[in-house]
Amino acid sequence: MKILVLMKQTFDTEEEIFLVDGKLKESGVKYVINPYDEYAVEQAILLKEQQGAEVTVVSAGPARAEEALRTAVAVGADNAILIDDESLNGDEYTISKVLAAIAQKESYDLILAGHMSVDDGAAQIGPRVAELLGIPHISTITGLTIDGQTARAEKDVEGDLETIEVQLPALLTAQQGLNEPRYPTLPGIMKAKKKPIERVTAADLGIDVAAIGSKTETLTLNLPQKKSGGRILEGELHEQTAELVNLLRNEAKVV
Numbered sequence: 001m002k003i004l005v006l007m008k009q010t011f012d013t014e015e016e017i018f019l020v021d022g023k024l025k026e027s028g029v030k031y032v033i034n035p036y037d038e039y040a041v042e043q044a045i046l047l048k049e050q051q052g053a054e055v056t057v058v059s060a061g062p063a064r065a066e067e068a069l070r071t072a073v074a075v076g077a078d079n080a081i082l083i084d085d086e087s088l089n090g091d092e093y094t095i096s097k098v099l100a101a102i103a104q105k106e107s108y109d110l111i112l113a114g115h116m117s118v119d120d121g122a123a124q125i126g127p128r129v130a131e132l133l134g135i136p137h138i139s140t141i142t143g144l145t146i147d148g149q150t151a152r153a154e155k156d157v158e159g160d161l162e163t164i165e166v167q168l169p170a171l172l173t174a175q176q177g178l179n180e181p182r183y184p185t186l187p188g189i190m191k192a193k194k195k196p197i198e199r200v201t202a203a204d205l206g207i208d209v210a211a212i213g214s215k216t217e218t219l220t221l222n223l224p225q226k227k228s229g230g231r232i233l234e235g236e237l238h239e240q241t242a243e244l245v246n247l248l249r250n251e252a253k254v255v
């Protein structure tokens with residue numbers, strides 16, 4: 001079985017976000033594999049261990065994304081591809097076209113991705129790539145078994161469990177709870193350091209960059225407004241109610 005995992009490098013979720021001149025401050029920031037993509041990588045490695053599989057991980061991003069790919073190799077991925085081309089830095093429309101082009105280079109039985117990235121968080125790439133490839137897609141899976149050419153996935157639906165079967169090839173996106181991602185071991189890290197990473201550009205993929213430009217434009221980035229502390233009203237119930245109405249009218253000006 002050949003498995004492709006789509007993975008994005010994102011800010012560590014512990015990092016504090018700063019904006020400088022309206023742009024994200026990226027220097028001095030720790031980057032990690034997008035947490036939902038860790039579940040996708042882990043699921044691919046589990047399938048490799050259980051049934052035998054060749055696992056390829058791919059990321060479209062700046063040069064620093066190589067670090068995330070090496071982490072995936074350290075936990076067991078066999079091949080890593082970095083789509084390393086500044087001219088491809090676009091939105092979900094652009095990136096899904098590029099990832100679909102990569103997927104079409106080989107015949108993968110299974111494509112795994114995170115259901116969303118924790119930074120841009122569009123949750124679009126999985127469904128878009130599946131649509132471009134013309135293959136079935138199941139989102140936010142929390143369980144998976146593969147039996148021959150049949151994938152049986154479980155997903156949480158408002159507290160109930162839904163089981164969906166599709167024929168491979170298919171694209172599935174991972175939700176928290178799918179598995180427990182492992183940590184890389186020291187020998188794994190050492191091996192990953194020596195692993196050649198395949199670097200691919202738009203030209204290598206036969207892509208006309210002008211034809212897949214972003215369909216969206218980010219106008220501004222703003223940090224959430226600082227929240228002021230809550231206020232506890234005191235006194236008898238009728239006094240609290242009167243004060244609450246007063247505050248809603250005269251301070252919050254919402255009634």
Ligand SMILES: Cc1cc2nc3c(=O)[nH]c(=O)nc-3n(C[C@H](O)[C@H](O)[C@H](O)COP(=O)(O)OP(=O)(O)OC[C@H]3O[C@@H](n4cnc5c(N)ncnc54)[C@H](O)[C@@H]3O)c2cc1C
Pocket residue numbers: 006007008034036037058059060061062083084085086087088089090091092095099112113114115116117119120121122123124125126
């Ligand atoms: C040269 C270059 C520079 C880039 N620089 C940045 C940057 O500085 N900051 C930034 O946030 N993005 C950057 N990108 C990536 C790109 O902007 C986003 O990946 C894309 O817009 C997807 O947006 P999303 O995170 O909302 O995806 P979502 O749809 O939320 O992602 C869902 C899933 O799709 C997969 N996926 C998403 N993006 C990628 C990807 N790039 N590669 C492989 N799999 C992916 C993951 O499995 C992810 O869990 C860069 C891309 C390139 C080519």
